[in-house]
Amino acid sequence: xxxxxxxxxxxxxxxxxxxxxxxxxxxxxxxxxxxxxxxxxxxxxxxxxxxxxxxxxxxxxxxxxxxxxxxxxxxxxxxxxxxxxxxxxxxxxxxxxxxxxxxxxxxxxxxxxxxxxxx
Amino acid sequence: xxxxxxxxxxxxxxxxxxxxxxxxxxxxxxxxxxxxxxxxxxxxxxxxxxxxxxxxxxxxxxxxxxxxxxxxxxxxxxxxxxxxxxxxxxxxxxxxxxxxxxxxxxxxxxxxxxxxxxxxxxxxxxxxxxxxxxxxxxxxxxxxxxxxxxxxxxxxxxxxxxxxxxxxxxxxxxxxxxxxxxxxxxxxxxxxxxxxxxxxxxxxxxxxxxxxxxxxxxxxxxxxxxxxxxxxxxxxxxxx
Numbered sequence: 001x002x003x004x005x006x007x008x009x010x011x012x013x014x015x016x017x018x019x020x021x022x023x024x025x026x027x028x029x030x031x032x033x034x035x036x037x038x039x040x041x042x043x044x045x046x047x048x049x050x051x052x053x054x055x056x057x058x059x060x061x062x063x064x065x066x067x068x069x070x071x072x073x074x075x076x077x078x079x080x081x082x083x084x085x086x087x088x089x090x091x092x093x094x095x096x097x098x099x100x101x102x103x104x105x106x107x108x109x110x111x112x113x114x115x116x117x118x119x
Numbered sequence: 120x121x122x123x124x125x126x127x128x129x130x131x132x133x134x135x136x137x138x139x140x141x142x143x144x145x146x147x148x149x150x151x152x153x154x155x156x157x158x159x160x161x162x163x164x165x166x167x168x169x170x171x172x173x174x175x176x177x178x179x180x181x182x183x184x185x186x187x188x189x190x191x192x193x194x195x196x197x198x199x200x201x202x203x204x205x206x207x208x209x210x211x212x213x214x215x216x217x218x219x220x221x222x223x224x225x226x227x228x229x230x231x232x233x234x235x236x237x238x239x240x241x242x243x244x245x246x247x248x249x250x251x252x253x254x255x256x257x258x259x260x261x262x263x264x265x266x267x268x269x270x271x272x273x274x275x276x277x278x279x280x281x282x283x284x285x286x287x288x289x290x291x292x293x294x295x296x297x298x299x300x301x302x303x304x305x306x307x308x309x310x311x312x313x314x315x316x317x318x319x320x321x322x323x324x325x326x327x328x329x330x331x332x333x334x335x336x337x338x339x340x341x342x343x344x345x346x347x348x349x350x351x352x353x354x355x356x357x358x359x
Contacts, residue, residue: 008199015202025347027262029201030340036205047206055203058196059332062322063165064146065197066286068190069261070169073283075176075183079276086244087281090254092292094237095285095315098258099293102229102338103302103311109221110304 004054011036132181138189145171158327160294165319166287201318204336207325211333218306218334225307226338229314230345233258234353248358253277255354256346257285260317263343271354282317289316290323309334314342 014035016028024031040047047055080087131137148171149164156162176186187194208215215222237254246254252273256264261282268278293312302308305328312320313335321339325332 005199008202011202011205012198025263025266026340026343027201027260029198030260030263030343032198032202033205033208033336033340036202037208040205040209041212047209052206052210055206058200058203059207059325061146062200062325063149063163063319064143064168065193065200066165066283066319066322067142067146067168067172068187068194070165070283070287071172071176071190072183072187073280074169074173076276076280079274079280082277083241083244083246083250086241086246087250087254087277089244090237090240090246091257091281091284092288094233094240094254095258095289096292096296097236098229098233098315099289099311099320100296100300101232102225102314103297103307104300105228106221106225106310107302107304107307109225110218110306113218113221 001054004051007036007051008032008055008058011039132185133188135189135192138186139192141172141175142168142190142193145169145175160323161291163287163291163323165322166291169287197318204321204332204340207329207333208336211330214306214330215333215337222310222334222337222341225310226314226341226345229311229338230258230342230349231353233315233342234346234350248272249274250277251358252354254281256350257281258315258317259343259346260339263347267347267350270351271358283319286316286319289320293320294323294327305331306334310338313338317342 011032012029015030015032018024019026019028019031046052145168146164149167152167153159153162153164176183234255237257238251241251241254249272252271253268255271255273256267256278259267259282261279264278264282265275269275289312293316294308297308297311302311309324309328309331312324317339321332321335324335
């Protein structure tokens with residue numbers, strides 16, 4: 001488990017350094033994800049079982065990791081007072097509209113492309 | 120309060136141990152409630168846990184800053200967990216690659232629509248320019264969204280709040296909407312939720328189906344890139 005965590009942290013570190021050194025418009029962890037994916041694909045086959053188990057363990061509780069930030073948001077709702085109604089509507093209606101449109105368009109394009117339906 | 124109780128209270132309020140324990144306990148309560156609701160997206164465990172903790176902080180009078188001293192250890196794991204999304208991506212690689220052309224088009228449509236809809240709704244209901252600029256990048260993951268907001272004249276701290284709220288709204292209501300629209304393909308469902316509700320949407324997707332999770336992780340990463348590249352350009356042209 002420690003080896004897996006070390007690899008994850010090393011990829012994140014490399015991502016953070018690369019993002020800053022090259023002024024890339026992506027956060028370090030997302031670059032780290034790309035680096036790790038490229039590495040695993042280059043290696044070929046499925047990710048090593050022990051490493052995959054650690055990664056899956058972390059991902060099963062991905063939501064937990066957003067909880068501290070979400071608590072902060074609820075306590076900073078006063079920031080929204082600046083324009084509560086437009087912000088609330090943009091968040092709720094805007095996000096749902098984006099999900100609906102993207103989901104529908106993606107499903108339609110995948111069907112049109114004739115790929116295997118994973119439903 | 121008796122003196123020894125007061126002493127214990129001072130210790131608990133200052134130590135990361137208590138904050139960590141209640142955060143994990145609130146998350147477990149969120150998972151239990153989610154399971155009790157038969158996995159309904161509406162009873163989102165992130166939302167439940169956050170509400171429980173807000174109530175606790177409110178009742179106990181502990182400041183968020185003090186709470187975060189402990190909770191930051193959980194928060195820190197967001198970085199390595201984001202890196203770990205590479206594992207489902209690699210496992211689903213064949214499916215992802217086969218869907219490539221469709222996803223590229225869907226990405227551009229979704230990314231543009233997410234920003235334009237947020238700005239259009241904000242504008243229609245009278246938000247000022249700084250608020251509109253804060254809303255525009257709200258579909259992307261927090262650090263990217265804050266960077267873009269700053270670049271186009273928004274308020275980064277407002278963007279941080281809006282991003283998290285959008286993530287929760289998307290994770291809690293998005294799956295219900297997709298079911299109503301009869302979008303049943305896990306690839307499309309994951310892609311949509313990851314694009315519009317970033318990590319919180321991806322967390323929901325990955326807990327339901329690995330294919331949906333991989334497509335959500337990919338959409339989250341790609342939309343961060345697409346929005347960071349496109350939005351400042353479009354903003355400069357459309358909102359001079």
